[in-house]
Amino acid sequence: MTTTLKQFMETNISKIDHEIYEIVENVQAPEQLKEAMHYSLKAGGKRIRPLFVLAVSALFNNIKKESYTVGAVIEMIHTYSLIHDDLPSMDDDDLRRGKPTNHVVFGEALATLAGDALNTLSFGVLARMDDVTPAVKVELINLLSVAAGAEGMVGGQVLDIDGEARQLNLEELEKVHENKTGALLRFSIESGAVLANATEEERKILVEFAHHIGLAFQIQDDILDIEGTSEQLGKTAGKDIASQKSTYPALLTLEGAKRKLREHYEIAIASLEKLNGDITLLKELAQYIVLRNK
Amino acid sequence: MTTTLKQFMETNISKIDHEIYEIVENVQAPEQLKEAMHYSLKAGGKRIRPLFVLAVSALFNNIKKESYTVGAVIEMIHTYSLIHDDLPSMDDDDLRRGKPTNHVVFGEALATLAGDALNTLSFGVLARMDDVTPAVKVELINLLSVAAGAEGMVGGQVLDIDGEARQLNLEELEKVHENKTGALLRFSIESGAVLANATEEERKILVEFAHHIGLAFQIQDDILDIEGTSEQLGKTAGKDIASQKSTYPALLTLEGAKRKLREHYEIAIASLEKLNGDITLLKELAQYIVLRNK
Numbered sequence: 001m002t003t004t005l006k007q008f009m010e011t012n013i014s015k016i017d018h019e020i021y022e023i024v025e026n027v028q029a030p031e032q033l034k035e036a037m038h039y040s041l042k043a044g045g046k047r048i049r050p051l052f053v054l055a056v057s058a059l060f061n062n063i064k065k066e067s068y069t070v071g072a073v074i075e076m077i078h079t080y081s082l083i084h085d086d087l088p089s090m091d092d093d094d095l096r097r098g099k100p101t102n103h104v105v106f107g108e109a110l111a112t113l114a115g116d117a118l119n120t121l122s123f124g125v126l127a128r129m130d131d132v133t134p135a136v137k138v139e140l141i142n143l144l145s146v147a148a149g150a151e152g153m154v155g156g157q158v159l160d161i162d163g164e165a166r167q168l169n170l171e172e173l174e175k176v177h178e179n180k181t182g183a184l185l186r187f188s189i190e191s192g193a194v195l196a197n198a199t200e201e202e203r204k205i206l207v208e209f210a211h212h213i214g215l216a217f218q219i220q221d222d223i224l225d226i227e228g229t230s231e232q233l234g235k236t237a238g239k240d241i242a243s244q245k246s247t248y249p250a251l252l253t254l255e256g257a258k259r260k261l262r263e264h265y266e267i268a269i270a271s272l273e274k275l276n277g278d279i280t281l282l283k284e285l286a287q288y289i290v291l292r293n294k
Numbered sequence: 295m296t297t298t299l300k301q302f303m304e305t306n307i308s309k310i311d312h313e314i315y316e317i318v319e320n321v322q323a324p325e326q327l328k329e330a331m332h333y334s335l336k337a338g339g340k341r342i343r344p345l346f347v348l349a350v351s352a353l354f355n356n357i358k359k360e361s362y363t364v365g366a367v368i369e370m371i372h373t374y375s376l377i378h379d380d381l382p383s384m385d386d387d388d389l390r391r392g393k394p395t396n397h398v399v400f401g402e403a404l405a406t407l408a409g410d411a412l413n414t415l416s417f418g419v420l421a422r423m424d425d426v427t428p429a430v431k432v433e434l435i436n437l438l439s440v441a442a443g444a445e446g447m448v449g450g451q452v453l454d455i456d457g458e459a460r461q462l463n464l465e466e467l468e469k470v471h472e473n474k475t476g477a478l479l480r481f482s483i484e485s486g487a488v489l490a491n492a493t494e495e496e497r498k499i500l501v502e503f504a505h506h507i508g509l510a511f512q513i514q515d516d517i518l519d520i521e522g523t524s525e526q527l528g529k530t531a532g533k534d535i536a537s538q539k540s541t542y543p544a545l546l547t548l549e550g551a552k553r554k555l556r557e558h559y560e561i562a563i564a565s566l567e568k569l570n571g572d573i574t575l576l577k578e579l580a581q582y583i584v585l586r587n588k
């Protein structure tokens with residue numbers, strides 16, 4: 001990791017975390033609910049999505065309080081989806097980021113409700129931002145609703161469950177990932193552009209970047225499930241093979257998956273090169289997530 | 295029921311239903327997910343909350359397409375909360391409105407995701423309304439997020455689960471209901487006022503009305519659980535007594551609960567009388583929900 005990226009991550013992850021905790025702390029709600037919400041938010045994710053909001057904001061010289069707020073909101077949506085995905089009726093995972101999952105600690109009912117609360121809270125937080133016009137808030141809320149809902153993340157999760165029963169082909173697998181994880185990553189990148197009043201052309205380029213880096217990110221996830229250890233990943237490794245899940249390595253072989261990752265990564269970077277402005281941070285962040293080992 | 299109210303309900307319930315189905319139909323999502331969303335939305339609720347949006351809109355001569363959209367959104371939030379509440383890890387109900395509950399038909403995973411999708415979709419639908427300014431949309435989204443989330447409905451559900459373990463006192467019981475069911479009913483009434491650009495004073499009066507009619511509504515629910523039959527209610531009657539749940543009749547006796555209901559009803563109506571404009575519909579709707587037998 002370069003010094004620039006390291007410094008950028010160190011400074012901003014603590015600011016993002018602060019913003020997240022402050023948002024939940026200010027909610028007037030039963031203590032056990034707040035505790036359950038905090039628990040999974042604190043569980044130490046990589047904060048990749050908020051970092052993309054900030055890297056895009058940096059590109060447009062537009063890092064401000066609201067960049068952190070939007071980043072925090074994305075992390076809240078991401079966290080709610082993990083809480084619900086881990087439930088016994090879904091993926092039935094006991095371990096997440098090296099810690100017991102939400103329902104293991106708080107019970108299924110409270111875990112379900114903590115997820116629901118984070119989902120609902122996210123939209124309110126966007127609506128209450130200070131230095132953003134109502135029109136921009138409405139645009140962000142609309143984009144987030146599409147990215148996180150039936151047309152995006154939730155729809156992708158349905159396709160994913162559906163795909164467990166049979167072997168998907170490459171096109172179907174891409175569709176799962178574009179929705180399940182790609183849509184929210186795309187929102188992270190696009191929201192930074194919306195906050196900065198970027199041009200249509202700039203947004204189009206960034207969305208193209210988001211598409212390819214999102215797929216690269218997911219392929220790396222699949223590769224890590226094979227090459228990583230449970231300790232490294234903070235979750236059970238080798239689960240995909242054990243469950244005969246449709247993955248890139250399963251469809252393309254491990255080498256083929258690595259080639260595919262490289263392809264998407266290179267198209268993503270080529271998209272960025274079309275932009276004016278300093279793309280160093282975005283490039284380094286993209287490189288970081290495809291080279292990561294956890 | 296008066297002819298005015300009957301006509302109002304007949305005309306508007308079908309329009310609300312149409313709006314709801316159109317919203318879900320237009321979502322680009324996996325078919326099984328849409329089917330699960332439709333199933334519970336179609337299950338024939340009383341559409342009380344959307345009717346309040348319309349009755350308040352009528353008071354301000356402001357019934358328009360967007361009144362139905364906001365009503366549909368409230369029904370979507372209400373329905374998602376019922377789907378999640380019915381889950382085995384929550385209330386574990388097999389029957390709702392006389393039909394098998396969502397997870398009985400579609401399985402727990404899809405039921406959880408259908409609820410999540412309805413929750414997320416609601417905010418997007420508000421953001422995409424046509425004839426409403428961005429500032430009004432942002433206000434509605436903020437109010438709905440508070441009403442439906444940790445500070446309202448979801449928080450109330452947590453308090454309710456918490457209360458199952460012990461006998462609540464009257465103050466605690468009111469707090470459960472103010473959050474669990476009152477907050478969304480209040481939003482139904484307040485959103486009609488926001489859509490009509492009502493004055494602060496008018497909103498204050500309507501919120502007072504909403505508070506009392508919400509509690510009256512809940513007390514009637516508790517009474518019906520004792521006096522109604524499962525067939526009438528479309529859900530298991532007598533469940534509260536069987537589970538020793540904290541209810542108004544349990545705390546105040548059945549007669550005491552009926553007196554309390556009358557009190558709240560009368561304060562609610564007295565609030566309405568302070569408004570200018572034709573309050574006939576609102577009064578009749580209020581009467582309808584406290585005299586209902588299902």
